[in-house]
Amino acid sequence: MDINPMTILIASIFTNNMILANFLGMCSFIAVSKEIKTSLGLGQAVTFVLTGTSIINYLIYTYLLEPFGLEYLRFIVFIITIAAFVQLVEMIIERYVPTLYYSLGIFLPLITVNCAILGVSLFMVIREYTLLQSLAFGIGSGLGWTLAIVALAAIRQKIKNAPIPKGLQGAGVTLIITGLMALAFIGLSGVVTIQ
Amino acid sequence: MTTIFTTILIITGITTILAILITFANAFIADYGEKKIVINNDKEFIVEGGKSILGALVDNKIFIPSACGGKGSCGYCKAKVTEGGGPILATELSYLTDEDKENDVRLTCQVKVKEDLKIEIPEELFNVKQFQGKVEFSKDLTDKIKHLRIKITDGQEIEFKPGQYVQLLAPPYPGNAEEVFRAYSVASSPSQKDQIDLIIGLVEEGLVTTYVHEHLSEGDEVIFNGPFGDFYLNEDSDSDMYMVAIGTGMAPLRSILHYMNENNIERRVRYYFGARKPEDLFMVEEMKKLEEEMYDYKFIPVLSRVGEDDDWDGETGRVTDLVEKYLEDKAERECEAYLCGSAPMIDSTEKALVEKGLKEDKVFYDKFD
Numbered sequence: 001m002d003i004n005p006m007t008i009l010i011a012s013i014f015t016n017n018m019i020l021a022n023f024l025g026m027c028s029f030i031a032v033s034k035e036i037k038t039s040l041g042l043g044q045a046v047t048f049v050l051t052g053t054s055i056i057n058y059l060i061y062t063y064l065l066e067p068f069g070l071e072y073l074r075f076i077v078f079i080i081t082i083a084a085f086v087q088l089v090e091m092i093i094e095r096y097v098p099t100l101y102y103s104l105g106i107f108l109p110l111i112t113v114n115c116a117i118l119g120v121s122l123f124m125v126i127r128e129y130t131l132l133q134s135l136a137f138g139i140g141s142g143l144g145w146t147l148a149i150v151a152l153a154a155i156r157q158k159i160k161n162a163p164i165p166k167g168l169q170g171a172g173v174t175l176i177i178t179g180l181m182a183l184a185f186i187g188l189s190g191v192v193t194i195q
Numbered sequence: 196m197t198t199i200f201t202t203i204l205i206i207t208g209i210t211t212i213l214a215i216l217i218t219f220a221n222a223f224i225a226d227y228g229e230k231k232i233v234i235n236n237d238k239e240f241i242v243e244g245g246k247s248i249l250g251a252l253v254d255n256k257i258f259i260p261s262a263c264g265g266k267g268s269c270g271y272c273k274a275k276v277t278e279g280g281g282p283i284l285a286t287e288l289s290y291l292t293d294e295d296k297e298n299d300v301r302l303t304c305q306v307k308v309k310e311d312l313k314i315e316i317p318e319e320l321f322n323v324k325q326f327q328g329k330v331e332f333s334k335d336l337t338d339k340i341k342h343l344r345i346k347i348t349d350g351q352e353i354e355f356k357p358g359q360y361v362q363l364l365a366p367p368y369p370g371n372a373e374e375v376f377r378a379y380s381v382a383s384s385p386s387q388k389d390q391i392d393l394i395i396g397l398v399e400e401g402l403v404t405t406y407v408h409e410h411l412s413e414g415d416e417v418i419f420n421g422p423f424g425d426f427y428l429n430e431d432s433d434s435d436m437y438m439v440a441i442g443t444g445m446a447p448l449r450s451i452l453h454y455m456n457e458n459n460i461e462r463r464v465r466y467y468f469g470a471r472k473p474e475d476l477f478m479v480e481e482m483k484k485l486e487e488e489m490y491d492y493k494f495i496p497v498l499s500r501v502g503e504d505d506d507w508d509g510e511t512g513r514v515t516d517l518v519e520k521y522l523e524d525k526a527e528r529e530c531e532a533y534l535c536g537s538a539p540m541i542d543s544t545e546k547a548l549v550e551k552g553l554k555e556d557k558v559f560y561d562k563f564d
Contacts, residue, residue: 060209068201077209084213091224098309102282 003194005136008129011194012140018116019148020182025116029149030174032104039153041100042111043146047139049089049111050120053082054138057121058131071125078121086112116145127194152177231311235318248276248303248314258323258420259316260362262376265304276301278313325420326351326361330413331390336477340443341408342382343393345417352388353421355381357428357454358447358533358561361391361421365406377403378423380535380561382446384453391419394446426535426561428454434529434557437522438466439514439544444535445478447561451533452485452492461490465521469514469540471500473507495521515543522551534560 018024025046032042057078065071090108094101101108111117120141124134155177164173227244232251234240242251249265249272252258263269270290280301283291287302294300303314328345336342347353355361362376383392398404411417428451438448448466455462470476475498482494497510497517510517532548534541541560548558 064205064209068205069198070202070205073202073206077206080210080213084217087217088220088224091220095224095227098281102284 003133005132007192008133008194009136009140011192012137013144013147014185014188015192016194017144017148017185018119018141019145019178020185022116022119023182024119025114025145026178028110028114029145029152029178030171033149033153033156033174036150036153036157038103039149040146041104042108043142043149045089045093045100045104045108046111046114046116046145047142049082049086050117050138050142050145051135052089052138053078053085053117054120054124054134055131056081056085058124058129058134061125062131074122074125075118078118082117082121083112116141148181151181155181227307227309230308232308233311233313235315236313238321242308244308246308248274248301248306248308248312250304251308252303256324257316257320258325259303259320260378260423261304262362262378263304264374264376267302267305270302272303273300274303275299275315276303276306276312277315279310280306280312281309320423322354323420323423324351324353325418326353328390328417328419330411330415330417332413333407333411336394337475339397340477341395341397342477343395343407343411344383344390345393345419346390348416353391354388355385355422357381357385357450358426359422359424360426360447360561361393361419362423363393363403363407364418364420365403368406368410371402371406375402376420377401380424380426380443380447380450381422382449384450384457386454386457392446392449394443394449396443424561426533426559427451428533429531429559430460432529432531433462434531435463436465437518437530437532437548437553438464439469439518439532439534439536439540440466441469441514441536441540442475442563444537444561444563447535448533449478449482452482452489456485456489459490464489464492466492466494467514467517467521468494468496469517469536470496470498472498472502473505514540515547518544518547518551522548530557532558532560534558536563538562 015021019026019029028042033039060077060081061074065073065077086109093108120138124137129137152174156174159173168176225245229241230244232240232242232248240255242254247265249259249261259272259274261269261272265272267286273295275298277299280299283296283301284305287305290302291300326347327349328347331344331346334342358380360378360380362378365371365375365377367373379393379395381391382394383390395404395407397408426447440448445468452466455464466482468482476496479496486492486494495510495517497512497514498507499511499513501507501511530553532553534544541562545558545560549555
């Protein structure tokens with residue numbers, strides 16, 4: 001797999017977006033996208049966690065699991081590192097950025113079970129990326145996730161007062177918007193490809 | 196074989212390293228230093244930062260009522276946090292009313308001590324202590340209700356007003372993994388300072404009631420704290436009293452009656468006690484016996500489901516019916532009512548009493564959930 005890390009970075013933001021191409025990490029994507037400010041905060045936290053965990057998981061996978069032939073442990077090991085990492089990030093944010101801590105609320109610990117994060121770690125080992133590629137993939141996926149959730153939050157703020165049919169209010173219309181956004185992003189798919 | 200060993204080794208290694216990392220982070224990053232809590236603009240405590248307010252207060256022997264033990268699932272541990280509480284957390288929202296939010300009322304088990312705090316709690320909570328005791332006896336009153344006597348073994352004495360409650364701790368037992376507190380009214384007179392009586396009904400899937408009914412035996416050690424509650428005898432009045440209870444609602448009224456008897460309080464008392472069938476009645480003799488000793492007191496048991504074969508010549512119906520039947524319209528006389536039992540019983544009885552001319556603020560009640 002000899003792809004330029006830069007290509008991977010760009011691709012994971014626009015064409016292989018975790019949310020809009022893979023539909024991973026939908027839970028917090030829908031739940032925390034009511035306000036641009038909060039979703040930007042969560043996006044930053046997710047990007048940070050993604051970058052950190054992709055490196056740690058890469059190192060653990062290449063230097064611990066692979067040499068011993070324990071690749072099958074990757075699910076459990078990745079989840080454990082992600083959980084511990086999120087715990088650390090939560091402590092740091094609570095201590096040093098309390099405003100962000102309060103606005104993220106319950107969703108900060110929920111990053112642990114954000115499937116986009118496990119998804120990135122698994123994709124990178126399945127696609128046999130190098131360390132640099134993994135790093136680019138992690139950062140890119142985080143930025144892509146942030147882009148998607150901030151865009152959605154902006155749209156939701158705009159349509160706050162729109163006359164939406166009762167049955168579609170809330171999650172319903174959000175899913176439709178997500179679908180339309182995904183279609184729009186497919187328009188970019190010719191720019192770069194990584195798989 | 197080696198695969199199994201390496202697997203175990205690797206997993207253990209990774210988790211250990213991460214656990215050590217988090218422990219260190221907890222000690223250094225989440226260390227907020229010592230903080231000051233000022234209670235009611237009067238008392239000051241220096242506490243270790245980073246803990247919940249509830250936990251920090253318990254360290255200083257101040258017990259705010261909390262049934263779930265600080266997990267944010269009962270909503271009892273509310274207190275006014277006037278300074279330093281930070282914004283309301285998502286985990287508090289479902290327990291705070293709009294009025295609470297306006298008045299800075301917070302769930303103390305969720306708010307962490309990160310800055311110096313100013314809080315307000317009812318003065319009487321300073322009297323709340325934790326006690327260690329031993330079960331002296333545990334008797335069946337009916338097939339679903341037990342009478343428990345707990346002797347205090349740690350040398351302390353309990354001071355409470357008749358009608359108040361304590362919180363009993365159920366330690367983890369098979370089927371329940373966590374410590375949990377539940378509130379029970381004290382059924383004995385405050386004159387007994389070295390022991391308390393509790394009357395505890397079996398609630399289906401109730402954590403503490405199951406513990407008391409199925410796991411607790413005579414001689415066992417128990418922990419409880421108290422007293423709590425604003426349902427107690429109003430000693431500033433000499434007006435007539437109507438007492439209405441069903442089931443375990445007997446407990447606080449028994450405490451009040453014994454207290455009145457011991458202190459020769461001369462008030463006219465009528466006590467209506469409701470049950471379904473004759474076998475659901477308990478402590479009838481004890482309550483009847485007080486009739487001879489007390490100034491002007493009558494105990495009137497009433498059954499709602501009397502069968503044809505039952506040997507019963509007393510009152511039938513619901514307690515609410517009795518109130519309607521026996522209460523004369525006494526608008527000109529001051530009366531107080533003490534109600535204890537399930538919420539529907541209390542609501543309907545209160546309505547009936549108010550219709551009979553009782554003032555709403557003279558109807559005191561303790562709703563058992």
